[in-house]
Amino acid sequence: MKNILITGGAGFIGSHLVRRMVNRYPEYHIVNLDKLTYAGNLENLRDIEEASNYSFIKADICDAAAIHQVFEEHKINSVIHLAAESHVDRSIADPLAFVTTNVLGTAVLLNAAKHFWKDFQDVLFYHVSTDEVYGSLGEEGFFTEETAYDPRSPYSASKAGSDHLVRAWHHTYGMPVVISNCSNNYGSFQFPEKLLPLFISNIVNNKSLPVYGKGENIRDWLWVEDHCQAIDLIFHEAKPGSTYNIGGWNEWKNIDLIRLLCQIMDRKLGRTPGQSEGLITYIKDRPGHDLRYAIDAHKLENELGWKPSITFEEGLEKTVDWYLNNPEWVNRVTSGAYQQYYHQQYIERVQKP
Numbered sequence: 001m002k003n004i005l006i007t008g009g010a011g012f013i014g015s016h017l018v019r020r021m022v023n024r025y026p027e028y029h030i031v032n033l034d035k036l037t038y039a040g041n042l043e044n045l046r047d048i049e050e051a052s053n054y055s056f057i058k059a060d061i062c063d064a065a066a067i068h069q070v071f072e073e074h075k076i077n078s079v080i081h082l083a084a085e086s087h088v089d090r091s092i093a094d095p096l097a098f099v100t101t102n103v104l105g106t107a108v109l110l111n112a113a114k115h116f117w118k119d120f121q122d123v124l125f126y127h128v129s130t131d132e133v134y135g136s137l138g139e140e141g142f143f144t145e146e147t148a149y150d151p152r153s154p155y156s157a158s159k160a161g162s163d164h165l166v167r168a169w170h171h172t173y174g175m176p177v178v179i180s181n182c183s184n185n186y187g188s189f190q191f192p193e194k195l196l197p198l199f200i201s202n203i204v205n206n207k208s209l210p211v212y213g214k215g216e217n218i219r220d221w222l223w224v225e226d227h228c229q230a231i232d233l234i235f236h237e238a239k240p241g242s243t244y245n246i247g248g249w250n251e252w253k254n255i256d257l258i259r260l261l262c263q264i265m266d267r268k269l270g271r272t273p274g275q276s277e278g279l280i281t282y283i284k285d286r287p288g289h290d291l292r293y294a295i296d297a298h299k300l301e302n303e304l305g306w307k308p309s310i311t312f313e314e315g316l317e318k319t320v321d322w323y324l325n326n327p328e329w330v331n332r333v334t335s336g337a338y339q340q341y342y343h344q345q346y347i348e349r350v351q352k353p
């Protein structure tokens with residue numbers, strides 16, 4: 001019997017993963033633990049909240065007493081850890097929040113697992129991490145699992161720190177752990193501060209599209225459900241102590257991706273071709289902006305037979321359709337406490353070209 005603690009399950013990737021695990025594995029008990037920060041919304045999980053193999057607990061991963069209670073009550077024997085502060089721009093504005101949740105919170109979870117998993121039999125601690133720990137690539141080359149860590153933003157440095165802690169618990173105490181480092185995800189339920197949902201929402205509302213620098217930075221995009229399929233596979237098949245990079249061989253220069261998005265939006269909204277592109281506004285570059293991320297996914301493909309299930313064009317269409325069909329979700333998650341912060345940041349950015 002697997003009793004799986006999924007942390008951060010009310011967030012973007014976490015909600016897709018929780019839904020997948022609850023639906024595919026009725027014999028498992030899925031415990032979703034989330035602090036419900038601005039980025040976590042139980043609304044993301046309405047369709048499965050009544051499932052008999054699902055429980056939700058509102059708690060902070062830094063709260064050792066609460067975490068111990070969950071391990072004890074639910075007899076947790078696997079952890080899939082996603083809870084994190086996840087947005088680079090916010091990490092530049094408030095780095096300590098990232099160190100606290102991403103570094104300290106991960107250590108609290110590892111310590112609880114060590115305390116309850118006496119002989120380390122039939123247990124696993126899986127850390128969901130990012131390719132940003134590897135730093136920034138030039139025009140050539142890819143990140144492999146052997147690439148040396150070289151994080152450059154407070155976000156990526158805090159994720160690198162948490163990866164190191166997970167490996168330390170493996171090497172020092174013998175805890176069975178797995179880490180995966182994934183490229184940029186896109187899809188439904190992503191908080192509208194990240195590039196794609198922010199720009200979709202701004203195009204709908206005829207607001208400017210703030211492009212950092214000249215838009216020449218490159219990201220490698222993967223559909224969130226393909227990421228979750230990879231996590232499911234790695235969780236069940238990977239050897240303890242191993243690491244996998246996850247990516248769909250899908251690099252896009254920001255400005256090319258933004259232009260493609262503008263064309264799709266013009267078509268979907270029945271606007272004159274070129275109308276949405278008129279909203280593009282070049283702004284002062286993000287400090288320390290990593291030039292290029294690109295994943296070499298050969299290990300995952302060759303060892304575990306993983307492949308993305310859909311093309312980028314299909315995924316982007318699905319994503320745009322979801323946001324256009326769910327404007328009330330966007331309005332709700334960006335109202336309240338977030339509203340003030342968002343407008344302040346937005347105004348500051350567009351006013352400093």
Ligand code: NAD
Nearest residue numbers: 008010011012013035036037039040060061083084086185
């Ligand atoms: P997200 O910001 O959408 O969700 C994070 C979730 O964690 C939220 O539900 C939030 O409430 C919760 N959380 C935050 N602090 C917490 C705390 N102290 N205690 C408990 N819960 C807390 O993030 P996401 O984009 O879904 O990313 C999930 C994980 O995947 C992160 O660890 C991130 O580093 C990693 N990742 C993300 C991407 C990406 O493109 N989004 C790519 C690779 C890896």
Ligand code: TYD
Nearest residue numbers: 088184193194195196210211212217219254
């Ligand atoms: P983002 O979605 O923040 O992800 P990450 O920084 O983790 O890769 O940004 C993706 C790319 O888009 C990144 O190069 C920064 C750029 N970007 C903009 O140009 N403008 C924006 O308003 C945002 C949010 C991102």
